[in-house]
Amino acid sequence: MDRERPCERDAFLSKCVVVYTTLIGKSYTLVCPNCSCLAQTYITYKRKKKVWVRVAFLTSLCAWILSSFYSYFILTNFNNTGDLTIVYSVPVQMYTLLSGLVRYMLKKDEYNILILGLDNAGKTTLLEHTKIKFTSGYTGKPFHKITATIGLNIGKISAMGVELLFWDLGGQDELQSLWDKYYSECHGIVYVVDSLDENRVDDSRLAFEKMITNEHLIGVPLLFLCNKQDMQGCLSVNQIREAFSDSATKMGKRDCSVRGVSALHGQGIEDAIVWLTQAVVKNNETRPPINKDD
Structure with missing residues (x-):
């Protein structure tokens, strides 16, 4: 001075x-x-x-x-x-x-994260284990009492100096039509695939393609999780990646990470959420956080 x-x-x-x-x-x-x-x-x-x-x-x-x-x-x-x-x-x-x-x-910058995927993919279990890992003293609800989501579940965590507000949306066919109501306000996407249900992988791919090609999600970071990797007989990450290979050309330019996790046991969740946090913060020029300073 x-x-x-x-x-x-x-x-x-x-x-x-x-x-x-x-x-x-x-x-x-x-x-x-x-x-x-x-x-x-x-x-x-x-x-x-x-x-x-x-x-x-x-x-x-x-x-x-x-x-x-x-x-x-x-x-x-x-x-x-x-x-x-x-x-x-x-x-x-x-x-x-x-x-x-x-x-x-x-105050902290806040980012909205959508958790999407078919019903029974493990989205709500993923949300509960995320809150357990990033919220001190939170023990979560018993996993055996988690039922299919009708509507949405909401959860918030603090990670790396920012807040993530998760919207876990129901994955039933009749509820997928509501997903696009939340696209314009989200900063990141978590798409969960049931690695144990080989018969529905193609259905999941179709839902994924309809979602990822929406104009309101251009450039939004994507965390693609192959859940239930702890279960015997599940499809490997590479097998699921191959099943979704045709979707790769429709994703456009965005940060993307494909990972295998176990939502039930919490394996791989922490690293995945850390990556997602870094990705949405990096993308804050395109999608500013809610509490972003002018």
Whole structure:
């Protein structure tokens, strides 16, 4: 920080400058009302270093708050009787500013994730085990009590500094027509295939192709999970990949990962969700998160 001349008041408490910017190469400058000293600070905003921008903003804002507190919040004078009177001039404004700052610093970007696939593919079990792995103290519902989803299930986790909101949609034929109602608001897709049900692999492929070619899902990251890989007699990941080979040309340009998992035992789920989190964050220029800063 370069000043044209020293501030005449305490350097820490005076409002020499409050500068915050999210635009590269531009800044906003405030002149100290007490001594008219001038200062400028330039902050280069990069998405990968977003935390440093927030730290810089917090530091400068705290200096302004302390200065305001010193200059305006507590003013003393004596009335005609000689009693000391405390004048509170801006308590409401200060509270609003502080509470807004706390909300700003603590909020996380949120991404909506669709979990799709035919019924009985293990989507809800996958969601429950995801919550178990990423939510401290959560034990989940007994897996043997999980039934077919009628409508949708919702679950939220925190991972890698962001929040993922999962929408587990029912996979019955009559419910698949509702999938496209959620496409425009999603940031990522998890498509689950039942590796143990060879007879329905082709049905799953048709549902997948109808979904992946929808215009509202162009460029959306895809996590393709071959579930029930722990079961004897299941199709291998390569076999399922081969069964869906004709769909590859219809996927367009997007981040995609094909993995084998066991939703029941939690095998491979954590790594898969970490990959998906990285993919949706990487794609935030195309699909901004819900709490994305302007």
